[in-house]
Amino acid sequence: xxxxxxxxxxxxxxxxxxxxxxxxxxxxxxxxxxxxxxxxxxxxxxxxxxxxxxxxxxxxxxxxxxxxxxxxxxxxxxxxxxxxxxxxxxxxxxxxxxxxxxxxxxxxxxxxxxxxxxxxxxxxxxxxxxxxxxxxxxxxxxxxxx
Amino acid sequence: xxxxxxxxxxxxxxxxxxxxxxxxxxxxxxxxxxxxxxxxxxxxxxxxxxxxxxxxxxxxxxxxxxxxxxxxxxxxxxxxxxxxxxxxxxxxxxxxxxxxxxxxxxxxxxxxxxxxxxxxxxxxxxxxxxxxxxxxxxxxxxxxxx
DNA sequence: TAATTCGTAATATTAAAAGTTACATGAAAC
DNA sequence: GTTTCATGTAACTTTTAATATTACGAATTA
Ligand code: FES
Ligand code: FES
Numbered sequence: 001x002x003x004x005x006x007x008x009x010x011x012x013x014x015x016x017x018x019x020x021x022x023x024x025x026x027x028x029x030x031x032x033x034x035x036x037x038x039x040x041x042x043x044x045x046x047x048x049x050x051x052x053x054x055x056x057x058x059x060x061x062x063x064x065x066x067x068x069x070x071x072x073x074x075x076x077x078x079x080x081x082x083x084x085x086x087x088x089x090x091x092x093x094x095x096x097x098x099x100x101x102x103x104x105x106x107x108x109x110x111x112x113x114x115x116x117x118x119x120x121x122x123x124x125x126x127x128x129x130x131x132x133x134x135x136x137x138x139x140x141x142x143x144x145x146x
Numbered sequence: 147x148x149x150x151x152x153x154x155x156x157x158x159x160x161x162x163x164x165x166x167x168x169x170x171x172x173x174x175x176x177x178x179x180x181x182x183x184x185x186x187x188x189x190x191x192x193x194x195x196x197x198x199x200x201x202x203x204x205x206x207x208x209x210x211x212x213x214x215x216x217x218x219x220x221x222x223x224x225x226x227x228x229x230x231x232x233x234x235x236x237x238x239x240x241x242x243x244x245x246x247x248x249x250x251x252x253x254x255x256x257x258x259x260x261x262x263x264x265x266x267x268x269x270x271x272x273x274x275x276x277x278x279x280x281x282x283x284x285x286x287x288x289x290x291x292x
Numbered sequence: 293t294a295a296t297t298c299g300t301a302a303t304a305t306t307a308a309a310a311g312t313t314a315c316a317t318g319a320a321a322c
Numbered sequence: 323g324t325t326t327c328a329t330g331t332a333a334c335t336t337t338t339a340a341t342a343t344t345a346c347g348a349a350t351t352a
Contacts, residue, residue: 035310036310058328060328061319089149103277105154107277138249171297183297308337318328320326
């Protein structure tokens with residue numbers, strides 16, 4: 001399967017939107033993210049449903065952040081995207097008859113569940129504000145070098 | 147993408163082989179694992195390359211475990227399979243120009259790397275012997291009930 | 293030598309993400 | 323109020339990676 005890159009995508013879009021301040025259209029976002037306006041709308045639509053961004057139609061419409069950057073974490077975004085499957089590795093059968101397979105699945109599920117919990121915990125501790133600050137640090141360093 | 151279920155598969159096969167004692171053919175393993183003999187050979191071949199199992203051709207040939215169940219961990223199997231991609235979630239571009247995307251990727255990579263480290267560490271602590279014991283416990287419980 | 297079983301290349305299928313096309317709906321500007 | 327811009331969404335196609343299948347060669351045993 002392809003890997004799901006929506007979290008990365010949407011973060012990218014949000015930071016650009018945060019820098020900008022005014023609404024950005026799907027078209028603009030799509031160009032900058034090397035994708036398609038419809039994909040942008042689909043993905044951002046999920047964030048809108050979660051109350052993180054707002055969309056407006058017609059001229060001067062577009063997408064805008066409505067949530068407080070300090071209170072939105074990457075975990076919130078993950079949730080807004082519908083809690084996509086984390087692992088590319090999984091059990092062959094989910095509820096097998098065979099006792100051998102049950103023992104195997106139990107052990108694997110355990111390890112994977114713990115890793116997932118750690119990941120989500122980590123995501124829950126990173127706010128958009130922090131990422132934005134991170135970007136500005138990089139930007140400053142970049143300008144100094146140039 | 148489909149999820150990679152080879153680790154689960156191969157574990158299943160190994161435990162059955164451990165119970166059995168004598169060589170099992172790809173055909174037998176395939177039937178029991180609901181898959182194809184060629185898939186079994188391909189996958190088990192990787193384990194053979196890692197020195198975990200041995201294969202023999204011709205009549206009375208087949209697959210057999212040659213490693214000590216106490217010293218083989220799930221991490222060893224993961225490695226033998228070629229360290230397959232762990233996450234179904236990833237960055238859109240791996241080495242982006244855009245500083246915004248760089249900041250995003252850095253944060254995500256960090257969290258994912260930690261989760262992966264935890265997972266592999268966990269896998270490294272589970273031996274085949276322990277799984278086998280686990281199975282036998284389940285089996286005993288099953289027989290008591292029946 | 294015949295039967296069995298692995299080894300492996302080439303090809304096809306499947307599952308899931310991402311991209312595309314097409315068109316309806318709504319809001320702003322004039 | 324008509325034109326223009328932009329989102330909303332359904333339907334379909336493409337891409338990617340895993341898995342499955344077919345076919346046949348090579349080695350081993352009896
Ligand atoms: S990479 Fe940020 S502008 Fe497209
Ligand atoms: S599930 Fe096939 S026999 Fe273990």
